[in-house]
Amino acid sequence: MSSNNKLGMNHDHVGGHFKWEIEPKCCSMLKDAVDEQFVFVSNFTDEKFNQFYIMPLMANGELFRSDGLPIHNCPWCGEKIRARKLYDSAKG
Template sequence: MTSAIRISSDHVEGGFKWVKKPDCCQQLKNAFEERFIFVASMVDGEEPNDYNLVYIMPLDDTGEPVRKKGIAISHCPWCGTGISVRKKI
């Protein structure tokens, strides 16, 4: 039996507005829309131009999260470009 992953709606695209949208490739944009990649509320730095932390939430064969807080990613898995996104809080 699998358990539901509890991810805050403000981490999922649709639950917030972008200040700086993902723009390196269409696959990354799709991954946010399809709720495969998430945007944390935390920002890497304290300046207004710094970016939100991005993560994935991989599951094991029972449907449980591999890591409770997910796995932070800094580069696009498809094109290798550094991920620089900012959501409006």
């Protein structure tokens, strides 16, 4: 596990470890939050776009939910999130 992945997320769910096919365009803050490992991007898709989620912590530092909380709209501007990772065609 790399030092920038302290929550133990799948390596390619964490910003900086994948490329975008379609970058989030709602506002710059969402893409920045992915790059800073505050918002994560699942490999699962909904309507051809990747699902985004956050991993909130409780006061004691434990994860609130082990599977995260999905977010469908940008927490900063409110627009529906429409972004997709670029997948290596060799993987299918």
